[in-house]
Amino acid sequence: TQQLLxxxxxxxxxxxxxxxxxxxxxxxxxxxxxxxxxxxxxxxDVLMLANKPFSLVLEEDGTIVDTEEYFQALADDTVxxxxxxxxxxxxxSKKGSRYQL
Amino acid sequence: TQQLLxxxxxxxxxxxxxxxxxxxxxxxxxxxxxxxxxxxxxxxDVLMLANKPFSLVLEEDGTIVDTEEYFQALADDTVxxxxxxxxxxxxxSKKGSRYQL
Numbered sequence: 524t525q526q527l528l529x530x531x532x533x534x535x536x537x538x539x540x541x542x543x544x545x546x547x548x549x550x551x552x553x554x555x556x557x558x559x560x561x562x563x564x565x566x567x568d569v570l571m572l573a574n575k576p577f578s579l580v581l582e583e584d585g586t587i588v589d590t591e592e593y594f595q596a597l598a599d600d601t602v603x604x605x606x607x608x609x610x611x612x613x614x615x616s617k618k619g620s621r622y623q624l
Numbered sequence: 625t626q627q628l629l630x631x632x633x634x635x636x637x638x639x640x641x642x643x644x645x646x647x648x649x650x651x652x653x654x655x656x657x658x659x660x661x662x663x664x665x666x667x668x669d670v671l672m673l674a675n676k677p678f679s680l681v682l683e684e685d686g687t688i689v690d691t692e693e694y695f696q697a698l699a700d701d702t703v704x705x706x707x708x709x710x711x712x713x714x715x716x717s718k719k720g721s722r723y724q725l
Contacts, residue, residue: 584643586653588654589654590654593654593655596639
């Protein structure tokens with residue numbers, strides 16, 4: 524399959540690098556995604572969340588990302604956090620280590 | 625009174641990413657908006673505030689944003705706060721966690 528770069532890539536926006544963290548900030552993974560929908564599917568696979576509802580928020584401040592257009596406006600390498608049912612965004616620990624609970 | 629811009633940048637300024645917080649800072653959502661009017665409409669939908677009066681202020685210091693031109697001068701990813709009737713802006717808790725009540 525050949526990729527034409529000069530060609531205006533209509534339907535598919537270019538894949539962008541995303542970083543996805545678990546709610547406890549213990550695991551962070553790099554994932555390429557063309558769209559929010561694509562990212563959601565990949566997160567389901569990678570974190571084995573099939574059939575478990577979850578939402579994606581910005582790791583930095585808990586902003587909910589649930590529209591394609593907002594996703595597209597984010598910078599490359601934005602860090603997302605996966606929140607499953609009952610999980611809440613919390614600010615990173617002030618103590619320096621992100622691995623301290 | 626007519627506004628003459630050098631270049632007719634037509635009706636739609638580019639959509640900009642905004643973050644919108646509830647007054648208690650428990651929910652923050654990413655919303656794309658072309659204008660203050662657009663943002664107000666989207667906030668009504670997203671936070672289900674139809675027919676409930678509210679105002680938008682800056683989350684950082686409670687500055688009221690109620691003119692289109694001031695909105696357009698704000699940076700991308702400015703954080704707004706929705707204040708409904710009886711709600712007042714309050715500074716973030718000093719205790720570190722925004723979820724502490």
